[in-house]
Each structure stands twice: as C-alpha cells, then as structure tokens.
Amino acid sequence: MKKLSYLFVFAFALFSCNNDDDLIAACEKATNVTATNILTTSATITWNDPNNVASYFIEYGVSGFSLGSGTTLIESTTTVDLxxxxxxxxxxxxxxxxxxxDNLSMYSDVYxxxxxxxxxxxxxKPNLSELNLFSGNIGDLNPSPYAFEYDLSTRLFSDYAHKQRLIALPEGEKMTYNGDGFPLFPDNTLIAKTFYYNNDETDLSQGRHIIETRVLIKINGSWELGNYKWNESQTDATIDTAGAVVPVTWVDTEGESQSINYEIPSSTDCFTCxxxxxxxxxxxxxxxTLNFNVNGSNQLQTLIDNNMLEGLTDPTTVSVLPNWEDTSLGLERRAxxxxxxxxxxxxxxxxFCELQSGLRLSYETAFEESNISQSSGSILARIQNNIPxxxxxxxxxxILHEEGVSLLVDYINSL
Incomplete structure (x- = not known):
C-alpha cells in the first residue's frame, strides 16, 4: 500500500509538470562567432543561432573589457557591421x-x-607618427607589418649609434632586380633609418634614447629627404630641416660611461652624402649589402618570398659586400x-668629392684604379683626426671610430 502511495504521488507530479503552461524551453547560446571583412576601423561579425529566432544583443569592446561596460547593439539578423x-x-x-x-540565452563564448x-x-608629415611606420607605441620601434626591417652586411659608423632600417613599399608594388647595386624602387617607396643609443649596453632593460629618424621617399621618380627629431618623452618625432645637437650619455659594453654631443644633420648635410x-x-x-643571413634567413630570399623583389630567383648570383668586422677575412677585403x-x-x-679627390673607394673598383696607394699619406692624416x-x-x-681607424691604418701601412 505504501508503494502504491509513492507511485500515485510521482504520477501526479509528472502529470502536473507535463501540463505546466509556465515551462519555457531553454534559449541556447549563439555559436561559431566569427569576424570577416576586417579593416582598419570596421569588421563584420556573424554567428549561428540554434534557436532560429530573430533578436540578438551584441556587446563588444577593447579586449579585456567587462560585460556590461562595452558597446551594445540590438540586431534582428545573425550578422552585424561594427x-x-x-x-x-x-x-x-x-x-x-x-x-x-523573458528568455535570454547565456552569452556566447568570447570571440x-x-x-x-x-x-x-x-x-x-609634421609628425613621424603620422607616417604609420610603427605599430603600437611608436617609442617601441615595432615596425609596421607593411615595413621590412633590414640590416647591412657591413655598417656605416655614426658615433656608435645603433640603427633600425626599414623599407616600406606601396601596396602591391615590388622592387626590381637591377644588378648587385640598388634595385629599382617603385614610386612611393619609403626608406627610414632610426638612430638610438641603449642607455646601458650591459643591461638593455634600462631602455634606449632615440635621437632621429631619417627618411627617404621616392616621389615622381626622384628621392626626397627628410629628418625627424625625437622628443624627450620618446613619444614622437617632428620634422626638422635645420639640424640640432643632442647631448647623449650611455654606458658601453665595458661598463664605462660615454658622452657625446650627437649632431643631427641639416637637410643640406643629408644631401651632401x-x-x-x-x-x-x-x-x-x-x-x-643585403645579401647575407639575418636570424637564419637570407635577406634577399626573404624579400623574394615576401613578394617584395622581382627579377631575381637565386641570391647566390648576387655578390656580397664583406663584413669589415669579420676578422677571418683578409685585411684588404675588410678595409x-x-x-x-x-x-x-x-x-x-x-x-660629393668626385672633383676634390681622385679617390674611388667603391669595393668593386680595382685597387689600381682606386688611387688608394697614391693618396695613402692623406688618408692616414685625415682619418686620424676630426678637425672640421x-x-x-x-x-x-x-668622434673617431677607433676600431675603423685601426683597421685602415693597418691596411694603409701594409701597402
């Protein structure tokens, strides 16, 4: 009898639930949220609705925002343009x-x-930031995805400053192979070189002091020059034509403090070189000068793979300017x-010195045609002082480049 009572109660409860007009089917959450047509200031968001209803709340904001604090939209289709x-x-x-x-789903998984x-x-432009050369905080010097960061197999000395070198081509354009020298650059190519000092070469976490960014832009078939001086807060740089002197102090790799009055060149000085x-x-x-490995990859091959250089298929057919710091090479090649x-x-x-001097110092110029031997005395005298x-x-x-001067003195004395 007791068992029958329990069965009666269970049956009554089941019957009552099956006839409860207040029960509402669960509203399932949206799935497969995706973004398409992502541009600089807009994107299209789509999703799937397993309920096949026609009303949705969309909330969005900068990554990490708290629900309830973002921007909310109401839509009647499973797509929205932000x-x-x-x-x-x-x-x-x-x-x-x-x-x-009265029946809302749970929020979808975050997308x-x-x-x-x-x-x-x-x-x-008046400010370097307006050129969009860098992504994020400009002072971090993170190159734009549209810029190619490159290095040189042998580097020019600039008072021990570090340099970041960038090439930005117009979208869809390429450089064209034109022998071992300069490629043919398309119009609207931008080349930039940023000069900076690490505050402490023994501890790079101490940051750096960015001084200037030199820019070349090819406009209507001709290169134009501009120079940007960085502000003290390292938040931007402004175009400068007159040049300036910037005091710089840093700790070198030996832990010694060094100071110079760094000279930012004027527009006239830039054009001289x-x-x-x-x-x-x-x-x-x-x-x-680009034909060597950086981070394990040949730079020319990378340019080819990135569809930035055409007309060349095999970088090994291009000559290589030796690295003057490579002591495994002969003295003459390095010098x-x-x-x-x-x-x-x-x-x-x-x-600039074509008429004032008979020296012809391109690496490809034969020694007999370079006039290095005939001018050896003058070379020794002039590279060892910095008289204006x-x-x-x-x-x-x-300042004098001690390592470079030592190399050239050894070379000249060996002739």
Whole structure:
C-alpha cells in the first residue's frame, strides 16, 4: 500500500509538470562567432543561432573589457557591421540570443579579432607618427607589418649609434632586380633609418634614447629627404630641416660611461652624402649589402618570398659586400668594405668629392684604379683626426671610430 502511495504521488507530479503552461524551453547560446571583412576601423561579425529566432544583443569592446561596460547593439539578423573601431586594436565580442523578453540565452563564448594596420604614408608629415611606420607605441620601434626591417652586411659608423632600417613599399608594388647595386624602387617607396643609443649596453632593460629618424621617399621618380627629431618623452618625432645637437650619455659594453654631443644633420648635410650627380639617392640598401643571413634567413630570399623583389630567383648570383668586422677575412677585403660603406658614397663618380679627390673607394673598383696607394699619406692624416672640414668623414660623425681607424691604418701601412 505504501508503494502504491509513492507511485500515485510521482504520477501526479509528472502529470502536473507535463501540463505546466509556465515551462519555457531553454534559449541556447549563439555559436561559431566569427569576424570577416576586417579593416582598419570596421569588421563584420556573424554567428549561428540554434534557436532560429530573430533578436540578438551584441556587446563588444577593447579586449579585456567587462560585460556590461562595452558597446551594445540590438540586431534582428545573425550578422552585424561594427564601425568606428580603432586600427591595430584587439576587440572582444559577445552575442546573446533573445528567444523572448523573458528568455535570454547565456552569452556566447568570447570571440576576439584585431583590426587591420593603417598603411604607411609616403609623405613628409609634421609628425613621424603620422607616417604609420610603427605599430603600437611608436617609442617601441615595432615596425609596421607593411615595413621590412633590414640590416647591412657591413655598417656605416655614426658615433656608435645603433640603427633600425626599414623599407616600406606601396601596396602591391615590388622592387626590381637591377644588378648587385640598388634595385629599382617603385614610386612611393619609403626608406627610414632610426638612430638610438641603449642607455646601458650591459643591461638593455634600462631602455634606449632615440635621437632621429631619417627618411627617404621616392616621389615622381626622384628621392626626397627628410629628418625627424625625437622628443624627450620618446613619444614622437617632428620634422626638422635645420639640424640640432643632442647631448647623449650611455654606458658601453665595458661598463664605462660615454658622452657625446650627437649632431643631427641639416637637410643640406643629408644631401651632401645622399646624392650622386646632384640627385638624391639612398646609400645602404644595395643588393650586395643585403645579401647575407639575418636570424637564419637570407635577406634577399626573404624579400623574394615576401613578394617584395622581382627579377631575381637565386641570391647566390648576387655578390656580397664583406663584413669589415669579420676578422677571418683578409685585411684588404675588410678595409675595402669599410671604405665602401663609410666613404664611397662621396668618393665615387658623381659623388660629393668626385672633383676634390681622385679617390674611388667603391669595393668593386680595382685597387689600381682606386688611387688608394697614391693618396695613402692623406688618408692616414685625415682619418686620424676630426678637425672640421679636414678630418674624414667630413660630416656624420663627431668622434673617431677607433676600431675603423685601426683597421685602415693597418691596411694603409701594409701597402
């Protein structure tokens, strides 16, 4: 009898539930939230609704925002266009299904996407930040995805400053192979070089002091030059044509404190070195100076793989300018490479010193045609002092490059 009583109660409860008009089917949450058509300031969000209803709450905001504090939209389809977003910013999106006013789903799983980067602007704007060369905090010097960071197999000396070198091509354009020298650059190519000092070479966590960013832009077939001086807060740089002197102090790799009055060149000084036959020109990014491995990959091959260089399939067919710091190489090769990158832009046909000097210091120039031997006494005298208008180089440095001078003295004395 007791068992029958329990069965009666259970049956009554089951019957009552099956006839409860107040029961509401669960509103299932949206799935497969995705973003398409992601641009610099907009994106399209879509999702699936297993309930097949027609009302949705969408909440979004900068990644990490708390639900309830974001921007909310109400939509009647499973797609929405988000507008007025910020470039290079990661956003989180949640979707909530409204089955009816009393029955809302749980929020969808968070979906995150990042808006596109603004393209590099090949114009001399008042502020460096307006060129979009860098992503995020400009003082971090993180290159834009549209810029290629490169290095040189042998580097020009600039008072021990470090340099970051970038090339930004117009979208869809490529450089064209034109021998071992400069490639053919398309119009609106931008080349930038940023000069900085690590505050402490023994502890890079101490940050750096960015001094200047030099910019070349190819406009209507000709290169134009501009220079940007960084502010003290390292938050931006402004275009500067007059030049300036910036006191710099740093700790070198030996732990010794060093100080110089760094000279930012004027527009006239820039043109002195960056010119040939009275036309502005780059100095560094010749293919034979780019033809070496950086982080395990050949730079020319990387340019080819990135669809930035055409007309060349095998980098091994391009010559290589030796690294003057590679002591495994012969003295002559090292010294001639040093002269090439530090001196040849002036001491070459069409260079600033073409008429004042018979020296021809391009690495490819045969020794017999370089006039190095005939000018050895003058070379020794001028590279070992920094008397204005006499010491070499004429501009671009304020102190002697001890390692470079030692190399050239050994070379000249070996002749």
């Amino acid at each position: 507008q007025n977003l910020s470039p290079e910013t990661t956003y989180d999106v949640y979707v909530q299904v409204v089955c009816n006013t 995150s996407f990042t808006t596109a980067t603004l393209p590099v602007i090949p114009e001399f 960056h010119s040939n036959n009275s036309e502005a020109t780059p100095i560094g990014p010749r293919l034979r 001639r490479a040093y002269m090439d990158v530090n001196c040849a832009h002036c001491h070459i046909e069409g260079g 208008q006499y010491g070499m180089p004429l501009i671009g440095t304020t």
